[in-house]
Amino acid sequence: MQSQVSFSVVISTYNRAHLVSRAIKSVLxxxxxxxxxxxxxxxSSDDTAEIIRENFPKIRYIRQESNQGPGPARDRGIREASNQWVVILDDDDELLPKALLKVEESMCLQGLLTTSRIFPVIQFAHSNGSIPDQFKIxxxxxxxxxxxxxDFVPVINRMHYISCGFTYPRVRIGGEHMLWWKIAKQYGIPTWNIVxxxxxxxxPIRLTSPQNQISRAAEYARLQETTLEEFGVELLSKYPKLYYVKLLGAATYxxxxxxxxxxxxxxxxxxxxRPTTxxxxxxxxxxxxELIVHKLFVLYRRKGGV
Known part of the structure; x- marks a missing residue:
């Protein structure tokens, strides 16, 4: 199909050779x-390079010299991209049929290709994501x-994102929210409730699993700490309940x-x-x-705690 928008799809991966092929095929x-x-x-230390080169010779394959985490890998892909709009896709997820066409149609309907107001990023829903409205900035x-x-899929306006100096947080787990908060505060983020x-x-390893959170608890604690350092004053003044949750989160991890x-x-x-139970x-x-603390945490998570 002839398209009005040029996309680059960036997939960062690490030791998931058995999964990244699915993500690539969903884009193709x-x-x-x-x-x-x-x-x-x-x-990666597995056979990711061999699998991609043998099965997908026409895609661009870039290897980081050292393992730096998903943030730097995504930013590397954004910098290396040839097209204006960059879709960030996780290696264990897949684009649904006609996903890029839906993105293009939504952008055109909202006039984002002709408007004088420029946004560094727009986003669309993952299968587990939602907002109250069909569309909102x-x-x-x-x-x-x-x-x-x-979760939502970011579609990066490459040149504007780079010129504004935005980068993914240099943490290895779950720090994306700090980037979206910064951009939403400064520019707003056009968001569609379209999956x-x-x-x-x-x-094999999910970031949200209790076992992973225990094994990487220091990183999760630092993430809570960094969030408080960057947004604590604003949370305290406007959303004290969330501020309190972040304090308890840092303590727990x-x-x-x-x-x-x-x-x-x-x-x-x-x-x-806030003295509470x-x-x-x-x-x-x-x-x-420590063993009791770990067991109680796993039990809490299995019963639906976050």
């Missing part, structure tokens, strides 16, 4: 003209209120990471801000054996 099956596919391999308040549920990707759960002194520092802040229970847990 779009039947979309003006399309570039870039796979950024974050220094999201502000940071929409995120803080919890109106943005699940264009399917989220799979067949990766530091407990799981066996850093009880740091955990108690955040528990003291939480207790001084949750803060009190976490304080008691800070004096219990």
């Amino acid at each position: 099956s779009q039947g979309y003209s003006n399309l570039e596919i870039i796979v950024v391999d974050d220094a 999201l502000t940071i308040e929409d995120y803080f209120r919890g109106d943005v549920l699940g 264009i990707t399917k989220v799979h759960e067949d990766a 530091y407990l799981l990471a066996r850093e009880k002194t740091k955990a108690r520092k955040y528990l003291k802040k939480a207790w001084q801000f 949750n803060a009190g229970l976490l304080w008691l847990l800070s004096y219990m054996p």
